[in-house]
Amino acid sequence: MAQAFFGGVHPHDMKAATNEKAIEQLPAPAQVVIPMSQHFGAPCTPLVKAGDHVKVGQKIGELRGLGAPIHSSVSGTVKAVEPRPYSMGGNIMSVIIDNDMQDEVSEEVQAPANPDALSVDEMVEIVKNAGIVGMGGATFPTHVKISGGIGKVDTVIINGAECEPYITGDHRAMLERSEEIIGGATYLAKMFGVEKVVIGVEVNKQNGIDQLNKTIAEKHAPVVVEGLRCRYPQGGEKQLCQAITGKQVPPGGLPSNIGCAVFNINTTCAIYKAITTGMPVVKKVVTVSGSGVVEPKNVECPIGTPVSLLFDFCGGLKDGTYKLIAGGPMMGMAQYTADIPVAKGTGCMLAFCEKEEQTVEHPQCIRCGKCVAACPMHLEPLFLYQYASKGLVDELNDAHIMDCMECGACAYTCPARLHLTHMFKTGKQLVKDAAAKAKAAAEAKKAAEEAQKEVVNK
Amino acid sequence: MTDYKNLKLIATSSPHIRGSETTQGIMKDVIIAMLPALAYACFNFGLRALTLTLVSVAGCVFFEWLYRKLMKKPQSIQDLSSVVTGMLLAFVSPVQIPYWMILIGDAFAIIIVKQLFGGIGKNFVNPALAGRAVLLASYAGSMTSWVDPAAGKAALFGSNVDVVTAATPLSYMKGTDPAALAESFGNLTSTYGVKEMFLGQIGGSLGEVSALMLIIGGVYLIWRKVINWQTPVAYIGTVAVLTFLFPKAGSSLDWMLYSIFGGGLMLGAFFMATDYATSPVTKKGQLIFGVGCGLFTVLIRYFGSYNEGVCYSIMVMNLFVPFIDKYTKPVRFGVVKKEGAAK
Numbered sequence: 150m151a152q153a154f155f156g157g158v159h160p161h162d163m164k165a166a167t168n169e170k171a172i173e174q175l176p177a178p179a180q181v182v183i184p185m186s187q188h189f190g191a192p193c194t195p196l197v198k199a200g201d202h203v204k205v206g207q208k209i210g211e212l213r214g215l216g217a218p219i220h221s222s223v224s225g226t227v228k229a230v231e232p233r234p235y236s237m238g239g240n241i242m243s244v245i246i247d248n249d250m251q252d253e254v255s256e257e258v259q260a261p262a263n264p265d266a267l268s269v270d271e272m273v274e275i276v277k278n279a280g281i282v283g284m285g286g287a288t289f290p291t292h293v294k295i296s297g298g299i300g301k302v303d304t305v306i307i308n309g310a311e312c313e314p315y316i317t318g319d320h321r322a323m324l325e326r327s328e329e330i331i332g333g334a335t336y337l338a339k340m341f342g343v344e345k346v347v348i349g350v351e352v353n354k355q356n357g358i359d360q361l362n363k364t365i366a367e368k369h370a371p372v373v374v375e376g377l378r379c380r381y382p383q384g385g386e387k388q389l390c391q392a393i394t395g396k397q398v399p400p401g402g403l404p405s406n407i408g409c410a411v412f413n414i415n416t417t418c419a420i421y422k423a424i425t426t427g428m429p430v431v432k433k434v435v436t437v438s439g440s441g442v443v444e445p446k447n448v449e450c451p452i453g454t455p456v457s458l459l460f461d462f463c464g465g466l467k468d469g470t471y472k473l474i475a476g477g478p479m480m481g482m483a484q485y486t487a488d489i490p491v492a493k494g495t496g497c498m499l500a501f502c503e504k505e506e507q508t509v510e511h512p513q514c515i516r517c518g519k520c521v522a523a524c525p526m527h528l529e530p531l532f533l534y535q536y537a538s539k540g541l542v543d544e545l546n547d548a549h550i551m552d553c554m555e556c557g558a559c560a561y562t563c564p565a566r567l568h569l570t571h572m573f574k575t576g577k578q579l580v581k582d583a584a585a586k587a588k589a590a591a592e593a594k595k596a597a598e599e600a601q602k603e604v605v606n607k
Numbered sequence: 608m609t610d611y612k613n614l615k616l617i618a619t620s621s622p623h624i625r626g627s628e629t630t631q632g633i634m635k636d637v638i639i640a641m642l643p644a645l646a647y648a649c650f651n652f653g654l655r656a657l658t659l660t661l662v663s664v665a666g667c668v669f670f671e672w673l674y675r676k677l678m679k680k681p682q683s684i685q686d687l688s689s690v691v692t693g694m695l696l697a698f699v700s701p702v703q704i705p706y707w708m709i710l711i712g713d714a715f716a717i718i719i720v721k722q723l724f725g726g727i728g729k730n731f732v733n734p735a736l737a738g739r740a741v742l743l744a745s746y747a748g749s750m751t752s753w754v755d756p757a758a759g760k761a762a763l764f765g766s767n768v769d770v771v772t773a774a775t776p777l778s779y780m781k782g783t784d785p786a787a788l789a790e791s792f793g794n795l796t797s798t799y800g801v802k803e804m805f806l807g808q809i810g811g812s813l814g815e816v817s818a819l820m821l822i823i824g825g826v827y828l829i830w831r832k833v834i835n836w837q838t839p840v841a842y843i844g845t846v847a848v849l850t851f852l853f854p855k856a857g858s859s860l861d862w863m864l865y866s867i868f869g870g871g872l873m874l875g876a877f878f879m880a881t882d883y884a885t886s887p888v889t890k891k892g893q894l895i896f897g898v899g900c901g902l903f904t905v906l907i908r909y910f911g912s913y914n915e916g917v918c919y920s921i922m923v924m925n926l927f928v929p930f931i932d933k934y935t936k937p938v939r940f941g942v943v944k945k946e947g948a949a950k
Contacts, residue, residue, distance in 0.1 A: 511681045518883070
């Protein structure tokens with residue numbers, strides 16, 4: 150088994166609800182709402198307007214700077230282009246399309262004549278045009294990661310840890326779509342020019358590991374599967390690199406700093422699909438689970454499907470559902486409305502109706518130190534909490550608050566139920582605000598000095 | 608089908624699930640871990656061990672409730688930490704002290720040491736030990752006369768003169784004159800065997816006498832992950848090594864065994880030095896803390912005017928905690944020491 154990272158927690162994985170259920174196709178939705186921001190970076194510019202006819206795979210959002218283009222997931226007529234709620238909070242410009250149920254595929258979707266003869270540049274271009282982003286939830290544009298990593302990266306890692314409780318989409322993909330995973334991994338090996346690609350999988354998915362190994366043997370693929378211990382956040386990019394290579398990503402750095410590049414299982418499948426069929430990202434596998442869901446399932450649906458349709462497909466929500474979460478229970482975003490669509494980064498939709506949420510009034514730190522033992526980034530959450538609640542920016546910086554990746558391990562383990570992660574989000578914003586203020590002040594000072602110089606020179 | 612427009616949703620920060628451990632649960636575990644020692648105390652000293660403990664617990668809970676009530680602060684007695692303090696203070700007191708006396712200790716521990724500094728987690732010395740220190744300074748006579756279990760049980764009410772003695776095993780191990788010390792240590796070893804010392808058929812504070820029962824409780828706490836092994840192992844280990852290397856009388860092994868089983872070392876190492884609020888937060892810090900406690904304990908026992916050094920050594924080390932925390936911060940993720948840089 151691979152090496153370990155420091156800290157972490159071991160929450161009940163709750164995966165039994167869906168890990169034996171095959172991925173089902175959602176009946177085509179009558180309407181989809183496609184947000185123009187489904188990636189890390191600037192939102193896309195809509196390319197269509199109300200009344201336009203669009204087809205499956207047609208590009209409807211063009212990237213501006215860092216980002217990935219966005220494609221129509223259905224064929225039909227654009228009903229409106231207007232801001233709508235989305236899973237990251239607030240509203241974002243979205244293209245609303247009435248589905249004509251014809252599933253007409255756009256002429257833009259062209260399968261390469263010979264996928265195995267493509268050059269590296271051609272493959273990266275295909276990945277870029279297919280709108281592929283980190284589909285584990287981070288949504289960093291994949292083509293940027295690949296082109297930025299070529300030459301620097303000697304270890305390509307496929308992230309199959311799936312360490313968040315409830316989520317089973319990647320596990321199902323290993324069982325049902327291992328050829329896509331291994332095929333995608335093979336293309337990644339080619340792009341980076343590495344001999345082996347490592348797939349890291351938590352050992353609670355032994356049948357997934359077996360299936361992957363079987364496919365690797367059949368295809369003679371340059372891929373190895375490495376079993377990882379079940380420990381959250383094993384799927385954190387930095388923790389995964391540490392577990393596989395034993396190296397630590399330097400503070401503020403990226404995995405490429407230590408020669409690693411990490412891709413999600415889903416992303417790998419998308420790469421395979423784009424290179425072999427030309428089809429961009431128009432579908433997403435979502436695990437619909439949690440105590441509030443009548444019949445939890447793994448569902449594949451078009452991007453832009455309203456999440457209410459997913460819940461309906463799973464028997465609806467139980468009475469008393471008090472929380473909807475886009476993403477896993479440790480890092481997902483709680484939603485204030487069910488009126489949001491599935492996006493490229495939506496791997497899970499949870500509904501809670503039982504006592505998952507356990508807050509206490511007036512939580513008091515008892516200094517037990519369990520948060521220190523749990524922090525995979527070697528921080529001391531109890532002190533960060535004090536500094537953040539008092540607004541002490543210098544102390545927050547000295548204690549490296551920006552290293553916090555908000556995994557929630559500390560808050561999960563805290564017996565006093567302090568709102569640690571919440572406070573760190575606030576604290577990071579304080580640090581960012583202070584830095585912006587300091588920068589503005591320095592620039593103003595510089596401008597004033599130069600104005601002064603000019604006066605003197607004259 | 609579900610009415611999605613009228614869901615009553617709460618949107619709070621992640622994580623959305625929490626572990627099962629609570630402050631109250633931890634305190635419950637500590638209470639459970641102290642029960643074997645309490646049961647043994649009743650066997651050893653009589654039922655007064657139980658009544659004194661109950662009075663002390665009631666006192667601590669009452670003073671905490673009263674302070675929070677008067678200061679209009681949210682009530683905190685449900686976290687059970689004051690129950691633990693009450694039990695610990697009784698454990699470090701002689702069984703025959705008057706009930707009113709322990710209530711004074713309770714009041715000092717809860718109001719002055721714990722609540723005035725902000726309540727649970729904020730006190731900088733162990734409340735129970737501070738309470739004991741105040742009682743020892745105020746009522747030195749009562750706090751240093753012990754019931755001899757061989758002579759009889761302590762009465763529930765009234766005076767206990769007939770079973771009280773001034774001798775505990777540690778008092779036989781004190782002295783500067785080597786010849787006299789050798790003789791008194793010889794008396795000790797002939798009166799109590801190592802077995803009696805380990806089981807606790809000796810005089811001493813209510814809850815400290817039985818090393819066996821305290822080790823059972825301590826192992827339970829480590830198994831339940833309430834405490835880390837670092838503090839008790841470092842503490843007891845340091846005392847063991849120092850007393851083995853520098854015996855003042857008898858054989859090295861005897862001197863070491865009587866040193867670690869006599870007095871409050873086991874109670875201090877498992878239940879006092881591991882107090883969250885007054886010990887370091889990192890495991891490395893806890894090791895240093897334990898070694899420091901052990902060192903001060905031996906220094907006080909060897910060179911101080913008291914027979915016993917556990918109480919003061921832990922209180923002194925409590926004051927070092929912010930300092931230890933500062934110098935045992937975890938190495939930042941991604942900062943790997945360059946090879947040869949340390950040379």
